[in-house]
Amino acid sequence: MTLQTDFDQWSGSVCKTMEDFLQQHLPDPSIVPRQLHEAMRYAVLDGGKRVRPLLAFAAGELVEAPTTALTVVAASIELIHAYSLVHDDLPAMDNDTLRRGKPTCHVRFGEALALLVGDTLQSLAFQWLSGFSLHADPRQQLLMIHQLALASGSRGMGGGQAIDLQSTDNTLSLPELEAMHLKKTGALIRAAVLMGAECGRPLTPTEQQHLSQYANTLGLAFQVVDDVLDAEMDTATLGKTAGKDAAANKPTYVSIMGLSQAKDFSRELLSTAHESLVPFGHRRRRLEELAHFIVNRRS
Amino acid sequence: MTLQTDFDQWSGSVCKTMEDFLQQHLPDPSIVPRQLHEAMRYAVLDGGKRVRPLLAFAAGELVEAPTTALTVVAASIELIHAYSLVHDDLPAMDNDTLRRGKPTCHVRFGEALALLVGDTLQSLAFQWLSGFSLHADPRQQLLMIHQLALASGSRGMGGGQAIDLQSTDNTLSLPELEAMHLKKTGALIRAAVLMGAECGRPLTPTEQQHLSQYANTLGLAFQVVDDVLDAEMDTATLGKTAGKDAAANKPTYVSIMGLSQAKDFSRELLSTAHESLVPFGHRRRRLEELAHFIVNRRS
Numbered sequence: 203m204t205l206q207t208d209f210d211q212w213s214g215s216v217c218k219t220m221e222d223f224l225q226q227h228l229p230d231p232s233i234v235p236r237q238l239h240e241a242m243r244y245a246v247l248d249g250g251k252r253v254r255p256l257l258a259f260a261a262g263e264l265v266e267a268p269t270t271a272l273t274v275v276a277a278s279i280e281l282i283h284a285y286s287l288v289h290d291d292l293p294a295m296d297n298d299t300l301r302r303g304k305p306t307c308h309v310r311f312g313e314a315l316a317l318l319v320g321d322t323l324q325s326l327a328f329q330w331l332s333g334f335s336l337h338a339d340p341r342q343q344l345l346m347i348h349q350l351a352l353a354s355g356s357r358g359m360g361g362g363q364a365i366d367l368q369s370t371d372n373t374l375s376l377p378e379l380e381a382m383h384l385k386k387t388g389a390l391i392r393a394a395v396l397m398g399a400e401c402g403r404p405l406t407p408t409e410q411q412h413l414s415q416y417a418n419t420l421g422l423a424f425q426v427v428d429d430v431l432d433a434e435m436d437t438a439t440l441g442k443t444a445g446k447d448a449a450a451n452k453p454t455y456v457s458i459m460g461l462s463q464a465k466d467f468s469r470e471l472l473s474t475a476h477e478s479l480v481p482f483g484h485r486r487r488r489l490e491e492l493a494h495f496i497v498n499r500r501s
Numbered sequence: 502m503t504l505q506t507d508f509d510q511w512s513g514s515v516c517k518t519m520e521d522f523l524q525q526h527l528p529d530p531s532i533v534p535r536q537l538h539e540a541m542r543y544a545v546l547d548g549g550k551r552v553r554p555l556l557a558f559a560a561g562e563l564v565e566a567p568t569t570a571l572t573v574v575a576a577s578i579e580l581i582h583a584y585s586l587v588h589d590d591l592p593a594m595d596n597d598t599l600r601r602g603k604p605t606c607h608v609r610f611g612e613a614l615a616l617l618v619g620d621t622l623q624s625l626a627f628q629w630l631s632g633f634s635l636h637a638d639p640r641q642q643l644l645m646i647h648q649l650a651l652a653s654g655s656r657g658m659g660g661g662q663a664i665d666l667q668s669t670d671n672t673l674s675l676p677e678l679e680a681m682h683l684k685k686t687g688a689l690i691r692a693a694v695l696m697g698a699e700c701g702r703p704l705t706p707t708e709q710q711h712l713s714q715y716a717n718t719l720g721l722a723f724q725v726v727d728d729v730l731d732a733e734m735d736t737a738t739l740g741k742t743a744g745k746d747a748a749a750n751k752p753t754y755v756s757i758m759g760l761s762q763a764k765d766f767s768r769e770l771l772s773t774a775h776e777s778l779v780p781f782g783h784r785r786r787r788l789e790e791l792a793h794f795i796v797n798r799r800s
Binding site for chain 2: 229233234235237238239242285286289292294295312313314315317318320321322324325326328329331332333340341343344345347348350351352354355356357358360361363364365367368381
């Protein structure tokens with residue numbers, strides 16, 4: 203079996219486990235309010251690359267974390283991600299009509315319902331994280347909830363989006379752009395890695411520090427590659443509107459560094475991410491493969 | 502000291518404790534993203550009757566709950582309430598311009614930022630509930646988080662709003678109207694009462710059942726009175742747009758029962774709420790006073 207086939211099998215199996223959980227635990231559309239439940243499922247199921255869930259499971263491999271806990275953690279993080287996309291696509295924000303190759307949630311269900319879809323997906327993430335047993339020590343579970351709340355809130359993802367709102371037609375410096383993305387995209391990617399690792403045995407302080415560096419570097423790499431793809435690919439390939447940032451005159455790694463330097467930068471970040479994993483020995487394999495996958499993806 | 506003065510002093514002191522907590526723990530506007538933090542404070546501080554925090558503290562009196570835990574619980578519930586108002590006022594929802602006598606959050610800060618204010622206030626509620634110690638048993642704290650997530654989500658407040666969306670120009674029966682309000686307003690009021698009581702000694706099953714009946718009855722009474730006030734009062738007195746439901750052709754207790762019957766119904770609910778409290782002896786006093794306050798308020 204080639205390494206690629208092996209990775210594909212592992213990621214396929216992780217995604218299947220999480221999709222089954224989502225299918226089973228997202229409220230059924232037969233339950234009132236039916237349309238809201240239908241729209242919540244529309245926004246979450248069958249979509250995306252599931253990068254954050256894969257990261258949580260890959261980090262769980264470092265510490266022999268049980269699949270049951272990882273599944274809940276991965277699915278909850280994916281709810282937060284899905285809610286952020288639904289709200290981000292609203293007319294008041296990016297006003298986007300296409301997401302994952304389908305009409306966006308508000309195009310399909312109306313703006314008011316899409317607003318409620320985002321709101322209730324966020325609640326559901328915290329409902330799952332507090333309602334299933336994730337760890338023998340309930341304090342560890344409180345810590346994970348705290349971490350996801352911080353990553354989602356005004357000092358994390360939501361704060362990054364607020365900075366992004368104000369960045370249109372506004373030249374950001376490279377450090378400012380980086381600070382924005384560390385919140386906007388990085389915070390949730392970081393939470394996925396750290397929460398996955400928190401499902402198992404405790405990390406040593408050195409391991410904690412290395413994993414944290416991996417998570418930060420990868421969050422940034424993810425965004426740099428996003429900017430490169432946004433500049434290079436067409437809408438059909440991406441499954442979402444391409445060239446959007448340039449059209450909105452938003453600062454990106456490509457607009458600030460140029461395309462070729464942005465690509466070099468993503469490769470540098472990949473090698474930094476790989477280096478941070480060295481202390482974990484052979485258990486680092488899935489995280490290493492995921493970093494490679496994220497940096498070399500084509501959509 | 503008259504009973505009224507005594508209640509006013511108690512409620513003033515509870516509100517002061519909670520306002521101080523909010524002032525101190527809502528992110529400071531000097532922290533980036535500054536405008537988001539300013540807008541979050543605008544949406545939460547100096548506003549409203551703080552009914553849900555008062556209910557949490559009053560329920561805490563039944564079980565000798567510590568003020569520190571009650572403060573965090575009350576403030577977190579108030580964040581959820583405040584976020585729901587910000588999103589409810591958006592153009593895609595009620596499109597309202599006045600709230601608590603001030604311009605609504607999106608009128609003051611723009612729609613996109615108001616969307617993020619609601620999103621990040623919700624995250625902050627779960628951040629507080631998981632970040633402070635609320636109970637000697639961390640499992641009890643997980644239970645409270647779970648309860649608030651359920652009360653906020655698609656089977657609680659968010660679900661009630663979805664039903665409300667679809668009720669315009671649609672005649673609801675009285676049981677359907679009641680089912681909607683038990684979710685839309687009732688779920689969070691119920692959570693405030695039950696979570697306040699969960700900060701102290703465990704309730705007996707009988708006490709649990711009585712408190713639950715009190716909470717449900719009061720949630721309904723709150724909405725019936727809201728409908729009466731919406732029909733009777735002017736905008737200046739309410740501090741929010743009056744007559745809105747009639748203008749939107751939305752079913753209300755007044756439109757279905759008539760004004761005089763709706764008032765009678767609110768008094769019946771008050772006496773049911775009072776009866777449910779009997780098993781709690783003299784410790785029931787604040788909950789009794791609050792039921793009276795909620796049913797007899799003029800705004």
